[in-house]
Amino acid sequence: MNLILLGYGKMGKAIEQIALRRGHTIAARIDTAAERDQLPKGAGDVAIEFTQPDAAVDNIRYCLRNGIPVVSGTTGWLQHRPEIEQLCQEQQGAFFYASNYSIGVNLFFRLNRSLARLMNAYPEYQVEMEEIHHTQKKDAPSGTGITLAEGLMAELDRKTGWVEGPTNDPALIPILSKRIDPVPGTHTVAYRSAIDDIEIKHTAHSREGFATGAVVAAEWLLGKQGAFGMDDLLG
Numbered sequence: 591m592n593l594i595l596l597g598y599g600k601m602g603k604a605i606e607q608i609a610l611r612r613g614h615t616i617a618a619r620i621d622t623a624a625e626r627d628q629l630p631k632g633a634g635d636v637a638i639e640f641t642q643p644d645a646a647v648d649n650i651r652y653c654l655r656n657g658i659p660v661v662s663g664t665t666g667w668l669q670h671r672p673e674i675e676q677l678c679q680e681q682q683g684a685f686f687y688a689s690n691y692s693i694g695v696n697l698f699f700r701l702n703r704s705l706a707r708l709m710n711a712y713p714e715y716q717v718e719m720e721e722i723h724h725t726q727k728k729d730a731p732s733g734t735g736i737t738l739a740e741g742l743m744a745e746l747d748r749k750t751g752w753v754e755g756p757t758n759d760p761a762l763i764p765i766l767s768k769r770i771d772p773v774p775g776t777h778t779v780a781y782r783s784a785i786d787d788i789e790i791k792h793t794a795h796s797r798e799g800f801a802t803g804a805v806v807a808a809e810w811l812l813g814k815q816g817a818f819g820m821d822d823l824l825g
């Protein structure tokens with residue numbers, strides 16, 4: 591495949607390394623909307639979009655309107671997801687999104703939901719979450735943290751929402767965000783009682799897992815039509 595990298599920052603560069611290793615080529619490395627708008631028609635087979643919260647929606651719209659299948663990993667814009675999915679349908683386009691592309695985190699998402707189902711029977715445990723990332727991260731809480739909270743809300747009857755920071759509201763899941771260099775991404779879900787604590791934790795050692803997952807998603811998306819996520823890819 592010939593890949594358009596929309597966003598050539600930390601993730602764009604990590605994705606380039608993995609893509610080249612897997613035999614793909616790079617059609618363009620884009621860091622601004624102006625550069626993107628100068629792309630010739632048919633410049634690449636798939637775009638991989640890792641930019642920033644205020645740029646993602648415009649980039650994804652551009653791809654869908656120009657018939658470019660797009661894999662996005664940018665976090666912090668998902669309030670616009672229904673609009674993007676509608677545009678994808680109207681344009682008969684191809685769109686793939688994951689808040690986290692690493693296999694390990696996607697296993698962790700499933701473990702989180704299973705543990706939450708189990709904990710319905712044990713109301714004496716209070717659940718809380720922590721996410722730690724490098725200081726350049728623009729959004730908080732992390733997209734992965736929000737996906738974990740949504741998993742808890744879907745399975746744990748006593749939780750109806752989440753909040754950033756501590757809370758005394760028993761219906762809300764507190765998510766604590768810490769920014770420490772050079773952490774690529776660490777997420778913990780903890781159940782605490784007066785007697786003991788149970789914690790599950792995912793620690794990324796580098797960006798390799800995120801980048802590999804994004805390239806695999808691009809390979810998988812080529813030739814498909816619709817809006818997809820990691821559960822479609824992993825089965």
Ligand SMILES: NC(=O)C1=CN([C@@H]2O[C@H](COP(=O)(O)OP(=O)(O)OC[C@H]3O[C@@H](n4cnc5c(N)ncnc54)[C@H](OP(=O)(O)O)[C@@H]3O)[C@@H](O)[C@H]2O)C=CC1
Pocket residue numbers: 596597598599600601602620621622623626640641642643645649662663664665666688689690691692800
């Ligand atoms: N889903 C997942 O698995 C993962 C998601 N992420 C998410 O991916 C995003 C990017 O992360 P990261 O690479 O670390 O961030 P960086 O800040 O390192 O890179 C972002 C890049 O996007 C560029 N950019 C800014 N605006 C535009 C635009 N309009 N069009 C094209 N490019 C643009 C920036 O250029 P400039 O610096 O010149 O402004 C920069 O090079 C974040 O939202 C992060 O949360 C990160 C890791 C994994």
Ligand SMILES: O=C(O)C1=N[C@H](C(=O)O)C[C@H](O)C1
Pocket residue numbers: 665689690723727728731732733734735774775776
């Ligand atoms: O900004 C990052 O770096 C990361 N962002 C994603 C998120 O917000 O969950 C995924 C990963 O944790 C790294």
